[in-house]
Amino acid sequence: MSSAAAYGSICFGQRGFPKGGAKSSKARKLHVRDTAASAPQSLSFAKIKAQMPEKTVRIGVLGASGYTGSEIVRLLANHPYFGITLMTADRKAGQSIGSVFPHLATQHLPDMIAVNDADDFSNVDAVFCCLPHGTTQEIIKALPKGLKIVDLSADFRLRDINEYEKWYGQPHRAAELQKEAVYGLTEIYRSEIQDARLVANPGCYPTSIQLPLAPLIKANLIEIKNIIIDAKSGVSGAGRGAKEANLYTEIAEGIHSYGVTGHRHVPEIEQGLSEAANSGVIVSFTPHLMPMSRGMQSTIYVELAPGVSVEDLHQHLGIFYENEEFVVLLKEKEVPHTRHVRGSNYCIMNVFPDRIPGRAKIISVIDNLVKGASGQALQNLNLMMGIPENTGLGYMPLFP
Ligand SMILES: NC(=O)C1=CN([C@@H]2O[C@H](COP(=O)(O)OP(=O)(O)OC[C@H]3O[C@@H](n4cnc5c(N)ncnc54)[C@H](OP(=O)(O)O)[C@@H]3O)[C@@H](O)[C@H]2O)C=CC1
């Protein structure tokens, strides 16, 4: 079934989508930044709105029946320019989004089709690829070259394909594409992302860890040795597929560590931190599974560089993220909680003194499905399409 047929009676073309499909997206790109690395938008939103009619950009969501795919659907429900024209599923192919996710039943969208049947992308300008790692390289390789793609899987995150093979236990199947992939940690790689065609959206743990550490390492404020990361994730981080280890009885009323001696996010974290340090960084990383559906906390223990104080770390992060909408540094002594970012694209962080002299603790929290996945993916596609980076991401955290 073609995406046009699947889309049925709702047609963005009626609202003035320019001819030429994906190819035209570059021409339509609205350059909203004065400088590549500057922080979010000071542009005239009215001007952009006038140039870009509602729901102009046609979006494909590959893996819409999963947790990150459905989170994209939820976020796009309030996006003024991005409208979904194609959705895929595997086991759930042929079903409507409302039958698979009743909380999205109000969304009038095409039924989900199998990825193999999605051969007509003439009605698609950009794709969110929300599929399991290991499946994505060949699928993305087969997509039309004009499409903008944000891949939420790990398949294009590691620049060294040998590292990918080592940690993911299979050969990289799109080495050429890997060269053009841009790592999508928005606040750090913004200038590269806005010109990218293929963005590798970061993992949830690496997002919560690199956002506080990368600026501190780059400014030589902390030592690059002895970085210890204790991280905790909600169960939705493992996806919606039924697994015995994720049954209520296996998760509730307790926590446990996993990947203790080597989790596949280690090379991704070390890649980003090594780039910030301009030298090899090795971290001690232990993830834990928590009895909650969403949320992630990373508690990071670091050694201060000689002559540096905890106040210096706080001040530097404050300046670095001063103009960033989605990264919030709390006032001294205030403790970040996962429940204060739930459902939102925020990363909340703070720095604390350690009782051991010369050391500090950093706490960073995100919603793994939003800033850790679909929210950041949307932030990136907004950038790639040249529209305000925060478009469709105005959700305040859901509390209590
Ligand atoms: N969950 C999270 O917090 C985060 C996840 N990610 C990454 O995002 C990606 C998606 O994760 P998530 O949404 O949690 O996963 P889910 O397991 O919830 O969803 C996976 C989706 O992919 C489809 N699918 C599964 N296997 C195949 C296949 N062989 N071919 C085509 N489609 C397939 C599924 O279809 P169906 O349901 O019909 O079987 C479903 O739509 C993964 O790579 C994950 O690692 C990244 C950051 C955070």
Ligand SMILES: CC(=O)N[C@@H](CCC(=O)OP(=O)(O)O)C(=O)O
């Ligand atoms: C709780 C849980 O299982 N979390 C996942 C990480 C989720 C994520 O970010 O996965 P990707 O790197 O594939 O995108 C894990 O530990 O493998």
